[in-house]
Amino acid sequence: MDKDLLKKTVIFRGMNDNELNTALSALKSTEKEFLKDEVILYAGSTTDMMGLVLEGSVRIESNDMWGNRTLLSHVGKGQVFAETYAMAKDEPMLVDAVANEKCRVLMLRIESLGMYSQDPSLWRLKLATNILDVFMRKNLMLAGRSFHTSPKSIRGRVMAYLNSVSLQEGSDEFDIPFDRQQLADYLNVERTALSKELGKMQKDGLITAKKRHFILLSPFSMPGYES
Numbered sequence: 001m002d003k004d005l006l007k008k009t010v011i012f013r014g015m016n017d018n019e020l021n022t023a024l025s026a027l028k029s030t031e032k033e034f035l036k037d038e039v040i041l042y043a044g045s046t047t048d049m050m051g052l053v054l055e056g057s058v059r060i061e062s063n064d065m066w067g068n069r070t071l072l073s074h075v076g077k078g079q080v081f082a083e084t085y086a087m088a089k090d091e092p093m094l095v096d097a098v099a100n101e102k103c104r105v106l107m108l109r110i111e112s113l114g115m116y117s118q119d120p121s122l123w124r125l126k127l128a129t130n131i132l133d134v135f136m137r138k139n140l141m142l143a144g145r146s147f148h149t150s151p152k153s154i155r156g157r158v159m160a161y162l163n164s165v166s167l168q169e170g171s172d173e174f175d176i177p178f179d180r181q182q183l184a185d186y187l188n189v190e191r192t193a194l195s196k197e198l199g200k201m202q203k204d205g206l207i208t209a210k211k212r213h214f215i216l217l218s219p220f221s222m223p224g225y226e227s
Contacts (some may be wrong), residue, residue: 001031001106002054009078010137011052011108011130019123027108034099041082043098048111050086053077056103057177061185062095071185073101073141074177083134086110106189149188157187162207162214172216179212 003020007014012020030040031054034040040058041047051058058075072095075081089111110131148161161183165174176183184191201207208215 001193005054005078006052006106009052009080011080011127011128014126015123019126022121022123023127027110027201029088030107031104032107033104034102036099036101038099040099040105040167041085041093043096045093046089046094047082047085048089048109049107050083050110051075051081051097052106052108053079053081054104054106057100058103058105059098059100059182060095061098066116069185070188071178071182072145074179074182076177079132083110083131084138138175142163145186148186154189154193155201158194158197158201161187162216165214166216174214175212176214177212 001024003017007015008018010022015023034056040051043063055074055077057077058081059071060075060081061071062070062072068159075097081097082093085091086108087110144164148157148164151157151160162176166172166178178186180195181191184194187194198207198209202209205217207217
């Protein structure tokens with residue numbers, strides 16, 4: 001296990017080697033590998049474990065009984081998922097956690113923290129602080145998705161999303177984590193309609209798009225943005 005990588009992740013940030021080893025032991029860490037599209041955690045199940053992506057990526061999606069899929073988020077290397085359900089271990093999951101590609105995941109039994117509730121050790125204080133930071137970032141991410149899907153038009157949703165990514169990356173040129181189908185699922189639009197709109201936006205000189213790579217060619221104060 002790459003300890004240097006772990007110390008760079010938000011969950012173990014600020015820990016030295018001894019603190020990291022203690023935390024990994026206390027959380028009963030287990031490393032697992034998953035193939036592309038393999039379900040890691042199922043909707044309807046409960047879990048006392050959260051996942052930390054070591055390699056590859058994981059997508060969080062909602063699938064209903066009628067075959068409709070909504071893509072909620074993309075979890076990249078060094079990021080975590082299912083932490084809320086792990087803390088509220090009796091709460092059934094409303095989403096699936098699925099391997100977006102072949103990946104390695106470190107599963108952490110976060111409920112084990114309760115055993116150390118009276119332990120003032122620095123590693124535990126750092127871990128608790130880091131978990132709070134994860135919760136804060138996830139709340140911001142969910143708020144962002146709500147903003148991305150609030151415009152009525154497909155163009156408005158695409159523009160809202162691309163503008164957010166541009167601000168986060170600090171550049172007008174960037175890659176997004178979604179392929180076309182995943183982007184359509186994330187924005188709650190049909191893939192065919194999305195592809196058609198992206199073609200129109202390129203024709204209108206607003207963007208350049210090639211697979212996951214985008215370049216924004218003009219400000220987002222343009223006709224067609226309907227809130």
